[in-house]
Amino acid sequence: MDAVGAGPVRPVERVVEDAAAYLYVWALKDIPQDLRDALGAARERETSVPGRRVLDTIVRNVEVADREDNLVCQDTGIAVYYCRVGEGFPLHPARIYEALRRGTERATVEHPLRSNTVHTLTRQNTGPNVGYRVPIVHWEFVTGRDDLDVKCVPKGSGSENMSFLRMCVPADGVAGIKRFVLDSIVGAGGKPCPPGIVGVGIGGTADYAMHLAKEAIARPIGTRNPDPEVARLEDDLYGLLNETGIGPMGLGGDVTVLQCHVEHADTHMTLNPVAVNYQCWAARRASAHVTADGDVRYDRDA
């Protein structure tokens, strides 16, 4: 046991660890129903021959993963978790982090899963999908609640490599935002495994815009931003991106993206940041709700 953070593992901490181990593998094997529906609809809509071939293979692959109890995609990704912690939850976030880390490690060793995490300079593998600051955990703290929501979003590198940031100027306006998103997705071509979810983060600061873009890809597919102005931008971008003709796996076709999700924050009067984070068609996510008593409910839809 590490010298720092040593101490007895409390039952609720063990519950969170078990949940993380379960969520990581579950996310990798069983993609959500909203995504399955979107892929099926894409196959119906696609008219290009290579595009239909790709979408047929994707749908067949999801069926094989179910039947063989195998991973949908071989890239077990970098483990990313989103935690919403109630102020009354009986486990400190420092202990939640340790539990998520151990759960990730256990899932990797026990399944076993491919270990992807390396030191960013030496490129030496750091072990079972954990390392310095890995897994990556995003936190939200809420008042008036005593429970924990945790969502596991294993992020594949093919799509993560297609991430883009531009500090537009205010005079670029909404048109500048749209143009940057279009240029980014056309430039990415087939590399991020289209058709997927384009996550766009606007406003805030440079780092926060990218954070929002990643939050956008973790939403259930086709959900809309509650702000009607932002929802309209989502609709516009979804339509425009599918007019580019990039198509499934970049081989040309009608379906370039399954959806475009936008998250926003207010920003400085001088700033207009735009971040794009791509989620491949294998948009894996899995969620659990943990009560203060340590009861767990797994959620396929969140």
Added chain:
Amino acid sequence: MADYRLTFPTDEQHVRDLRAGDSIVVDGHIVGIRDRTQIRMFDEGRRPHMDLRGALLLHTAPNVRPLGNGRYEKLCIGTTTSARMVRFTEGLGIDYGVRAICGKGGLPDEAIEPMRRLGMVYLAIVGGAAALETTQIEEIEAVEWEDLMPECLWLFRVRDFGPLTVGIDAHGTSLYHDVQAEARRRLEALYDRL
């Protein structure tokens, strides 16, 4: 757009028959390879024992379970983004006689000319469709450079591998180039509607 079935390793003539957009299903043996494998071959100048003449290379780093004595059981085998490895294309053809590269996302335009000149093709697989791909790989028959795990050289015996799409043929046509050119043309019109 024709449908082909081809056994690898193969020869130049079979590869030159293929045209961009054709569908192909592969049987026989293919070789798994990735970034670090090729860095060793070309940047560090080391030559593997594995014979790559006529080979179809697959851009992969498989999930495997070690069985001891250099044997590995397949768990989940899928394909990675090819573009990172484009600079090795010509060397693979000239130094090793490779005939086909299978990966996802395509190769940039700099691959077109060497592939035309040397008689090589790029075969597009569906990225992320690893569950299916794993069932089409019958066995891992050999592994070389295990110290690069999982970026070793892997010899896979395959059956009904695909369907793959010919993304770049040996006649100078690249679907990726054509799709990009068309998308850039469409963008000019889209900009006016923003």
